[in-house]
Amino acid sequence: MSSAMINLILEATLETIYMVAISGIIAALAGIPLGVLLYVTRPGQILAQPILQSVLSVVTNIGRSIPFIILLVAIVPFTRLLVGSSIGTMAAAVPLTIAAIPFVARLVEGALNEISPGLVEAAQSMGATPWQIITRVLLPEARGGIYTALTITVVTLISYSAMAGAVGGGGLGDLGIRYGHQRYNETIMLITVVILVVMVQGLQSLGDYLVRRSNHK
Known part of the structure; x- marks a missing residue:
């Protein structure tokens, strides 16, 4: 070679x-608070706001229901407005982030659902x-579930980034399509797949370690 x-x-x-890191960090910063908000604004919760919760839930569901390849194309004008281009790694990070935020939010909400209501009642x-209940009870108790949510999200973003590469987003997906598939180079295709598998396995192992450590604590 x-x-x-x-x-x-x-x-x-x-x-x-780069694509996965940027979109993953922004998705975590936006998705975790959104997941918490979805949980605490439910009827009977500490900040019950049924109308707000319903609106947030609908918006989150809409974001999760759009297939990534369609989202990638549908928001091209917004992507171009935001980063000045619809191709390249920065452009690909925009739909990746938008797709990941509602994904993180629902997973975080699910992690919070596992917390015993008795802990919240005791704190009350x-x-x-x-605010104290959220920061000192809910988030610490759901730490393991949040680590799992972020791990799943980042692994999903890796597969999405490969899809983005197929339409000009750069990265390993673009390499596999242009130099592997289109030029019938099986070696490049194999190398691309191996690198993606190694990345996923490494991130999954890191996520599992963090979950075990948080559960032990």
């Missing part, structure tokens, strides 16, 4: 890591404010 091809593989790998009986 030529040094030029090795450089292309390294560049594509870094582009994929001691005079804890809603």
Whole structure:
């Protein structure tokens, strides 16, 4: 394999890591608070707001129901407005982030559902404010579930980034399509798949470790 091809593989790998890192961080920063809000605004919860909860739930469901490949194309004008282009790694990060936020939110909401209501009631009986309950009871108790949610999200983003690469998003998906599929180079296709598998396995192992550590604590 030529040094030029090795450089292309390294560049594509870094582009994929960049896309996934940017979209994953922003999705976590927006999705975790949204998931908490979906949970605490339910009827009977500490910040019950049924109308707000219904609106947030509908918006989240809409975001989750749109197939990524359709979302990728549908928001091209918004992507171009935001980053100045509809192709490349920065452009691909926009739909990746939008797709990941509602995904994270629902997973975080599910993790919060596993918390015993008795813990919240005990905190309320001691005079804890809603903010204190969220930061000192809900989030610490759901830490393991949140780690699992973020791990699942990042693994999903890796597969989505490969899909984005197929339509000009760069990264390993673009490399596999242009240099592997279109040029009938099975070696490049195999290398692309192996790198993606290694990335997924590494992230999954890290996520499992964090979950075990949080559950032990």
